[in-house]
Amino acid sequence: MKEAFSTKPDAKPSIIVGVVALAVILLLSWPQIRAVWTDGRLSDTDDAMRIAQIRDWMAGQSWFDLRQYRLAPPDGAPMHWTRVVDVQVAALIHAFAIVLEPARAEIAARLAYMLILFGVMLWGATRLGRSLAGPAGALPAMALIATSGLMFGYMQFGRIDHHALQMVLLLFAWEAAVRALDERRAHAAAIAGAIVALSFSVGVETALLLAGACVIAPLNWVARGAPARSSLLWFAAGLRFGLAMCGAVFIAMNATGVAACDSLSPAFVFAGFSGALALALVYSGSHFLISWQERLGALLLAGVVALGVVLFAYPACAAHPYAAMDPLVRAIWLKNAPESMPFASMLAQGWTAAIAFVPPIALGALALGLAIWKTQGLARRRWIAMAAAFAIAFASIFLEVRALTQLAVIGYWGAVFAGIAFARRMKAPLLAIAPVIVMSPLFWATMKAATIDAPAGPPSSEQCYLPASYQVLAALPQGRVLAPINMGGHIIAHTHHAALGGAYHRISKQNRAVLEMLLAPPSAAESLLREAGVRYVALCFDANTLATLVKHAPNGLAASLMGDQTARAQNVDWLSPVVQKPGPGHLRLYEVR
Secondary structure: OOOOOOOOHHHOOOHHHHHHHHHHHHHHHHHHHHHHHHHOOOOOHHHHHHHHHHHHHHOOOOOOOOEEOOEOOOOOEEOOOOOHHHHHHHHHHHHHOOOOOHHHHHHHHHHHHHHHHHHHHHHHHHHHHHHHHOHHHHHHHHHHHHOOOHHHOOOOOOOOOHHHHHHHHHHHHHHHHHHOOOHHHOOHHHHHHHHHHHHHHHOOOOHHHHHHHHOHHHHHHHHHOHHHOHHHHHHHHHHHHHHHHHHHHHOOHHHOOOOOOOOOOHHHHHHHHHHHHHHHHHHHOHHHOOOHHHHHHHHHHHHHHHHHHHHHHOHHHHOOOOOOOOHHHHHHOHHHOHHHOOHHHHHHHOOOHHHHHHHHHHHHHHHHHHHHHHOOHHHHHHHHHHHHHHHHHHHHHOOOOOHHHHHHHHOOOHHHHHHHHHHHHHOOHHHHHHHHHHOOHHHHHHHHHHHOOOOOOOOOOHHHHOHHHHHHHHOOOOOEEEOOHHHHHHHHHHOOOEEOOOOOHHHHHHHHHHHHHHHOOHHHHHHHHHHOOEEEEEEOOOHHHHHHHHHHOOOOHHHHHOOOHHHHHHHOOOEEEOOOOOOOOOOEEEEEO
């Protein structure tokens, strides 16, 4: 007979273990920390736009006004996020400004923000590890996060975009949902519901995994019946309370009729309230549902009715947020964004990528299967829930490869079970971290880097986004700038200029205009630029985007300006070079005569 997976009471991790885990993260991240402190670099366009948004708010822009007025002029760009992150970073900036000059206070706040998030995530990991495997699960759980590779992705030190906070909230939402599988702790379902509401207030990129956390309590009720009945009401109450609070704090009163489906909006609040009401109705009639088939049927009926009501009220939410994106913008910008490509496409570009990702995925799946096989009762139900999280995250990477970060947060928890089993076999508790490390994406990425030479390729475009590259542009009189889409956010953050486009789906029309200017022959591009009020042209491309532009228009403006000096002199005489000989990877700057 299979025995429940038990733990020893003396396996409780100490604070020292958490400090060591955080020290490992700091050690691995030290080059990035030093680089950010030295020059204040911003990792990507979301970080650049976030700091610009925080600066505008601290300078007096309304709490509810999320439009970036220097992006996509003259109307500006309505951003698809809220002030959840802004208020945290702004508070840190004010705190550091007591002892540091403003620029340094801002950099210190960015570094401290991620340090705090990592500390909170380690705490959440210990909670989930304990829920899954008792006190002995805390140590391998912290090792799982410390070696996950998150510090090289969305959780790099210095980053402040909303994705890092989403990862933390995702972990806590699943921890609370898993904890609530114990009928004695059904109230934890309310915490899960409230965290789901807060996470949707931050962004919707983790919607699939959040939806998975939402169905844990209902499916547990379907399987177990009356003992799990109260968790339905707890989850519904938590979700309703969270959405009500977040809606009141983050949605402007004059936006009550706006059906934005890519961010917190009345549409999301209405959908959440509808789902919570459906669960409450199921709870009220649960006494009459005896068999699991009856409970499942009632749950599906309630869910279908609630979904139907939402889609009737907000039919636009049935479409993907990128559905309305211009085809040209999709072909040139989105398809060249590495994080937006499907996992299969990434593997097709080079088989070596499989070494970093396929082994941990396969080992993670095997470890989860082992955990389900070796446990029973409540422990088994919790491991089944984590297997569901793994399945959802794994499916998500075939939509967008960015979901690999979500998989790193919520998908490899079978390693905790494997670690404890190995430590007991070896009779050495500290060895619980060994299987965790071997199964981690960071371990396999390191193995790939150590055993396979990087293929020869184009030079890095990192210089395109360093603050120093924008110093010359920042010194010029204010004006509108035509630049590649990915540079828009950095122009806003590092200069006082306005950028015509940026890496955001809500300004697809403006991004189409940017691409038309870059693709048009120089003679035709001149009239487009003058009509748009462009004063400067700033160019710096990654190799893939430049190759795509040249392929679309070999004689276009971008191809001409990035070509040799003769082509520029013959075809683009209406532009004056601001920098005669830019260094490799630096901006090519021109002023419209």
